[in-house]
Amino acid sequence: MAATNNGFLLREDPSRVHKVLIVDDEPDAVQLVIAALSGIAGIELLRADSADGALQHVQGSRPGLVLLDLMMPGVSGFDLLDRLLSASPGSDIVLITGHYSMESAVEAVKKGAYNYLPKPLPVEKLRSLVTNWLVQTRARERAAELESRLSEVFQFEGIIGRSPIIMDLFARIERIAPHFTNALVTGETGTGKELVARVLHRLSPSREGPFVVCNCAAIAESLFESEIFGHAKGAFTGATGEHKGLIEHASGGTLFLDEIGEVPLSAQAKLLRFLQNREVQRLGDPAVRRVQVRMVAATNRDLVRMVGERTFREDLYYRLSMVQMRTPRLAERPEDLPLLIQHFLKRFGQMYGKPGLRLSRRAMSVTRRHHWPGNVRELENALNYSCMMAEREILEPEDFPEAIRVEMESSLGQGPHGDLITLEEYEQRYLDYVLEQVQGNRARAAQVLGIGRATLYRMLNRKSAAATSS
16 A cells, blocks of 8 residues: 655555554453454564563563453553553553443543453454554554655755745745845744744855854843944953954854844944945944945844834834744644654654654644744754653653643643633634544544534534634
């Protein structure tokens, strides 16, 4: 079987075997399962007749699917479920019991079980369940491979994305880079403003020149003019020699003024003069030097509001913003989240000698629910920490930094900006979460939610109608 997407041909490896572990202390029950599943190609059957044996298999063989009898001697089935999931978060576990109840089924799914079957085992239902699991597992593997390749393909000079808003940004950068003299990049913290500035430089005719970074917020007001424009010997107390400013250091290249909104008013007039005539006069030096340099300014502040408050010069703002672009928030480009996650997992996995790291379905679901107020930088830092601390190949929400975990746990009832949401919005959000946890299985979702299928379908129809009207 093959799947194609965006020019890629993804072929399943016919030699790839997925392990299925049968955990039951009753030999007849084990033989029944073996007989039911022996005709399914692509799986290898393992067996264990005790809790210790099951744990040894899970820790050593890492089976993809575990068929677990809920009534094992000496241990509670739910306790063993917790221990197995802790030992191998990537394993899907199906609970099997002769004491079936709806309450137990719901509790099992909430604890992380893949599914729940009664005894005596319905053979056709068991075969169907394992076959569907195998199909879903292979689909996830193909998707993971595809995401890995796409994270390389959907890169533009180091910026990753395929969402419409980011593709529009790519197009603007390409059009602007060959021609700009001054440019203003706006956007929230962590959205990649410096990365955009570096791409503008690399694609400009000045690419062979230096790229000089100035963090305006880190320079004391009294030293700002000296750092940017330079000074002559004796220009002020402590000026023991000549000093070339950052503008001159960037000659023939690009100067990146980060946090331009922090430039003191006293220096804004002189910066405006430079932008107008490209001439630099060092403090205490009557000589004027002409410098050819491109300038990219960036800020996460509202410069228009600052102009109204007279804390930023209007003429300087208009000079800088002749060419302007905005880096979008991560919440505006949800299509890019899997690509970014795959990119960072690959990078940090290589950095820490842990190749093959990936997020569990639960962890991926949590990342989608989180609003990432720190944007891509917050995501990068969180995954850096998770990869550094990882002891297993599959990362769980518990592997994220504590501050992120707390925010994730408390964000379900909040909108993108921390505002409270309506009960209906919360209901729809929780419905999405449950559906994702059960891989879209509506029957299982209805069980977890404690509602009938008719009620579930009404909720889905209401959500669909709301999306259409919006």
